[in-house]
Amino acid sequence: MASLDKVLYTARAHTTGGRDGASRTDDGRLDVTLSSPGTSGTGTNPEQLFAAGYSACFIGAMKAVAARQKLALPAGLSIDAEVDLGPVGQAYGIAARLNVSLPGMDRAAAQALVDAAHQVCPYSNATRGNIDVTLNVSV
Incomplete structure (x- = not known):
């Protein structure tokens, strides 16, 4: 920790x-x-709030990474976040999907940006190893 x-x-x-x-x-x-x-x-509900918070935080992380790398982000940058709630044995858990849209950006550059943002995003760091997080990138 x-x-x-x-x-x-x-x-x-x-x-x-x-x-x-x-x-x-x-x-x-x-x-x-x-x-x-x-x-x-x-x-x-808490899952909706988590989805909104995670996606907003992740965009902030992408902006920070892009600034460090002197990369321009597309104006249409957006994230559609999905948070699932379900049983895990006798308890409950969540899983998250971040569907990141970077319209007009080179696919390899977009994937590299998302991967780097996933390493610095506070929500990603808090959830890493605790819940399933899937990152989907579209350009």
């Missing part, structure tokens, strides 16, 4: 009610109702 050299930012959230509750950040920027997947509830 790697320890942080320095804390750059700390996110804080207060959650009540679990999957059928609510969550709010201390700064009020996020204030959501939570609902279990597959129910009639109108809230979001």
Whole structure:
């Protein structure tokens, strides 16, 4: 396990009610109702929040890698993230797929960029060896 050299930012959230509750950040920027997947509830769920967070973080990692390599990223860069929830023995687990779109970019360069971003992305580092993560690249 790697320890942080320095804390750059700390996110804080207060959650009540679990999957059928609510969550709010201390700064009020996020204030959501939570609902279990597959129910009639109108809230979001932890898997959707994880998908949004992972994909946003991964784009940030790609931007950092591209800046270091003096690489231009396509304006249409996007990620469609999918997070699966399912049983693992007597417990539950998740798996993630990041479908990375780099329109107009050379395929080899796009794959190299995604591979490098996967090494520096905090979500990738947190999940590595813990859940299945699949990276799909389209150009």
